[in-house]
Amino acid sequence: MKLDTIDKQLLVELQRDCKQTNKELSAKLNLSVTAIYERIKKLERSGLIQNYVALLDKKQLDLGFMVFCHVKLTQHSGKYITEFEREAIQLEEVLECYHVSGEYDYLLKVVVKDMEHFREFMINKLTSLQHIGSTQSSFSINEVKNTTAVRL
Amino acid sequence: MKLDTIDKQLLVELQRDCKQTNKELSAKLNLSVTAIYERIKKLERSGLIQNYVALLDKKQLDLGFMVFCHVKLTQHSGKYITEFEREAIQLEEVLECYHVSGEYDYLLKVVVKDMEHFREFMINKLTSLQHIGSTQSSFSINEVKNTTAVRL
DNA sequence: GCTGAAAATATGCGTCG
DNA sequence: CGACGCATATTTTCAGC
Numbered sequence: 001m002k003l004d005t006i007d008k009q010l011l012v013e014l015q016r017d018c019k020q021t022n023k024e025l026s027a028k029l030n031l032s033v034t035a036i037y038e039r040i041k042k043l044e045r046s047g048l049i050q051n052y053v054a055l056l057d058k059k060q061l062d063l064g065f066m067v068f069c070h071v072k073l074t075q076h077s078g079k080y081i082t083e084f085e086r087e088a089i090q091l092e093e094v095l096e097c098y099h100v101s102g103e104y105d106y107l108l109k110v111v112v113k114d115m116e117h118f119r120e121f122m123i124n125k126l127t128s129l130q131h132i133g134s135t136q137s138s139f140s141i142n143e144v145k146n147t148t149a150v151r152l
Numbered sequence: 153m154k155l156d157t158i159d160k161q162l163l164v165e166l167q168r169d170c171k172q173t174n175k176e177l178s179a180k181l182n183l184s185v186t187a188i189y190e191r192i193k194k195l196e197r198s199g200l201i202q203n204y205v206a207l208l209d210k211k212q213l214d215l216g217f218m219v220f221c222h223v224k225l226t227q228h229s230g231k232y233i234t235e236f237e238r239e240a241i242q243l244e245e246v247l248e249c250y251h252v253s254g255e256y257d258y259l260l261k262v263v264v265k266d267m268e269h270f271r272e273f274m275i276n277k278l279t280s281l282q283h284i285g286s287t288q289s290s291f292s293i294n295e296v297k298n299t300t301a302v303r304l
Numbered sequence: 305g306c307t308g309a310a311a312a313t314a315t316g317c318g319t320c321g
Numbered sequence: 322c323g324a325c326g327c328a329t330a331t332t333t334t335c336a337g338c
Contacts, residue, residue: 001212011206011208014205014206015205015206015208016203016205017203017204017205018170018171018204018205018206019170019204021331021332021333022332022333023331023332031305031306032305032306032307033306033332033333034305034306034307034333034334034335035305035306037333037334037335038305041334046212047209047212048208048209048212048213049206049207049208049209050206050207050208050209051168051169051206051207052169052170052171052204052205052206052207053166053167053168053169053170053204053205053207053300053301054163054166054167054170054201054202054203054204055201055202055203055204055205055300056163056167056200056201056202056302057199057200057201057202058302060153060198060199060200061200061302061304063302063303066250068250068252068259085296088296088297089296089297092302092303093303094297095297095298095299095300095301095302096295096297096298096299097295097296097297097298098218098220098292098293098294098295098296099292099293099294099296100220100290100291100292100293101290101291101293102288102289102290102291104290106296107220107290111302136254137254138252138253138254138256138259139252139253139254140250140251140252141250141251141252141253142250142251143248143250144237144240144241144249144250144251144258145240145241145246145247145248145249146247146248146249147247147248148205148207148247148300149205149247150208150210150213150215150244150247150263151215151244151245152213173312173313173314174313174314174315175312175313183324183325184324184325184326185313185314185325185326186315186316186324186325186326187323187324187325189314189315190323190324191323193315
């Protein structure tokens, strides 16, 4: 889909705060409420806007402990990869999972309450997955930047 | 803030789709529209709901190339750390940046169009930051899971 | 893309358990 | 205190141009 300057401004705004009313957006972008409405619907239909979500404060939910787990599989056949991925997706502590290049096969972003819970996760969930070779974990000491908004 | 079962269900729903109407939510949770409204306002006021955002399809925006950059600083004094972080935050290609434990000091999630653009980013932006020692990059081969929603 | 009206929703209030 | 129903302010959504 081809985007003009107004579409891009609109996406910048919606990535920042998707609960703004069309009226507010129309004032910012100097367009009528209907024009804003039509543009947003078009962006939604095209799939460019995937969904609208609420972002929560993980600290308040006792999920302030973030760990990046690098995972190596024992073998790399298609069957092993598919099986590992199917199981990894199910783990609620795993917010993100990427098949990556380099020494390790996967990079996982894991969110738990504290070290105790991470230990539980490692023992009972991650290392008991099929085909897991070795893992290496890095703990987040400080979240310097974390945004879902991309440049336009 | 103390959350009961209904609050948790509400947060599950809002993490999935924050554009649902209070009417839809009231049907799902068997509560009145007003009760849903009051609960959401309370969750917003407490800061537990941080914000509402639109998530976009990066592929369609020509940002389908994701790279994880592990960064080592030349020194680790407070001054160097602060300076690196202040500069890293500014980079639009960097969606996330964490100070982490382990061999490398930082883990960055970088989003660009393709390898060419990543090369540009490395040469002109990342490696020209102050106090950068070495870096090691892993390319995302496959995004297996990527969610913003946490368990409740 | 705009204006203007209709339908749906959000929001504030008084009241009840 | 928190849930409810009702009344009204706002917003969304849809014609017609």
